[in-house]
Amino acid sequence: MKQVIISGIGAEIPQASISNEELVASFNTWVDSENPRRAAEGLEPLAKSDVDFIVYASGVKTRHVIEREGILDPTRMTPRIAPRGDDEVSVEAEFGLASARKALDHAGLKGSDIDMVICAASHQQRPYPALAIEIQKELGAGGSAFDMSLGCSSAGAAVHVAFNLVRSGAQKRVLIVTPEIITGHLNFRDRQTHFIFGDASASMVIEALEEGESRPGKLEIVDTRSWTQFSNNIRTNFGFLLRAGQEDTSVIRMEGNMIKQVGNKVFKEVTVAGHRFIVEFLAEHGHVPDGIRRFWLHQANARMNAMILKLAFGHEVDHDRAPMVLERLGNTAAAGAIVALSENHEDMQPGDLGLLCAFGAGYSIGAALVRMR
Ligand code: COA
Numbered sequence: 001m002k003q004v005i006i007s008g009i010g011a012e013i014p015q016a017s018i019s020n021e022e023l024v025a026s027f028n029t030w031v032d033s034e035n036p037r038r039a040a041e042g043l044e045p046l047a048k049s050d051v052d053f054i055v056y057a058s059g060v061k062t063r064h065v066i067e068r069e070g071i072l073d074p075t076r077m078t079p080r081i082a083p084r085g086d087d088e089v090s091v092e093a094e095f096g097l098a099s100a101r102k103a104l105d106h107a108g109l110k111g112s113d114i115d116m117v118i119c120a121a122s123h124q125q126r127p128y129p130a131l132a133i134e135i136q137k138e139l140g141a142g143g144s145a146f147d148m149s150l151g152c153s154s155a156g157a158a159v160h161v162a163f164n165l166v167r168s169g170a171q172k173r174v175l176i177v178t179p180e181i182i183t184g185h186l187n188f189r190d191r192q193t194h195f196i197f198g199d200a201s202a203s204m205v206i207e208a209l210e211e212g213e214s215r216p217g218k219l220e221i222v223d224t225r226s227w228t229q230f231s232n233n234i235r236t237n238f239g240f241l242l243r244a245g246q247e248d249t250s251v252i253r254m255e256g257n258m259i260k261q262v263g264n265k266v267f268k269e270v271t272v273a274g275h276r277f278i279v280e281f282l283a284e285h286g287h288v289p290d291g292i293r294r295f296w297l298h299q300a301n302a303r304m305n306a307m308i309l310k311l312a313f314g315h316e317v318d319h320d321r322a323p324m325v326l327e328r329l330g331n332t333a334a335a336g337a338i339v340a341l342s343e344n345h346e347d348m349q350p351g352d353l354g355l356l357c358a359f360g361a362g363y364s365i366g367a368a369l370v371r372m373r
Contacts, residue, residue: 008205010102059302063198063330077188092125096179103203111139120158154334156366198330202338234361275311293352299336
């Protein structure tokens with residue numbers, strides 16, 4: 001078996017951002033315009049959203065988005081992204097390419113050095129041709145490419161696949177690309193979820209070391225693990241069968257078919273599953289949480305991460321040990337843990353251990369135990 005490193009990491013954060021205050025103002029303006037109509041129809045009034053609740057419940061203060069104005073327009077509440085022709089680079093591939101190029105630069109590689117591209121994201125713009133193949137073509141990468149999806153654990157599962165393909169010698173260098181345009185799928189008229197997500201793209205190059213090569217300053221992957229258990233508590237019903245279920249097939253009805261979650265059940269169940277997973281995975285390698293220098297956890301909820309770590313460690317853990325990008329970026333699905341990794345690993349010393357661990361819909365958990373070389 002070959003030794004495997006993460007030779008490059010890249011993150012692309014869109015420039016535009018939306019504060020909680022702006023998001024809540026737009027939501028509440030829409031509620032004010034809806035409630036008279038609902039009253040006339042004898043429906044319960046809609047409740048307003050609240051900035052203090054959002055900060056307390058989730059820890060999110062702002063989110064970066066690929067388009068802001070359409071989201072904040074109370075008559076639209078959906079990003080405005082111009083459609084592109086089939087001969088243009090698609091929006092999600094372009095977003096993926098932005099982080100992929102940064103990861104390649106960080107690794108000191110060209111696109112042609114890559115022999116597999118995996119586009120691993122919770123939201124894929126289309127089923128085919130695979131976004132990964134479009135990215136492969138734009139980068140001039142060789143070999144093959146495919147898309148895979150496992151909710152917020154998509155990149156975790158992709159690392160599991162890439163690590164095993166590279167260490168066995170089946171592939172030399174795998175590029176994992178995780179472009180998350182979640183705002184395109186989010187119902188900004190749903191009080192329970194409108195504040196949670198933001199857009200981000202993150203990429204990693206996973207490659208084998210040559211015989212005798214040392215690559216100090218790079219993270220070596222010690223092992224990876226993937227876990228799933230079915231749950232409906234985070235679900236989207238958006239898909240191609242929607243049209244077939246409608247009488248009027250001229251318009252696809254999105255309302256009710258976008259992201260929904262029973263947040264408090266997810267919180268409890270994933271906290272239990274997440275901390276057990278971490279403790280067991282580390283124990284399998286003879287480690288305890290206290291022996292791990294850094295945790296790059298899924299960025300869904302600040303309180304949830306604090307609780308997972310408290311249960312795993314038996315005491316509270318600070319943000320130097322487990323950095324958070326959520327306050328600034330919101331939940332960026334499968335990109336979040338990699339963004340945390342990209343911003344928080346260069347100070348690690350040779351021999352320091354770290355755990356990349358994402359969790360989310362499915363339920364699913366994916367992790368990589370790494371050691372600084
Ligand atoms: N503004 C004001 N109040 C709101 C609100 C909003 N935007 N959204 C919900 N509320 C209300 C609820 O209606 C509820 O009111 P009630 O008690 O009168 O019924 C109350 O706040 C508490 O709601 P609850 O859903 O129990 O809150 P919570 O503390 O669990 O926080 C989440 C909600 C979504 C932030 C939290 O559950 C979470 O982050 N869960 C984990 C999600 C996750 O990890 N997903 C996986 C990856 S995608």
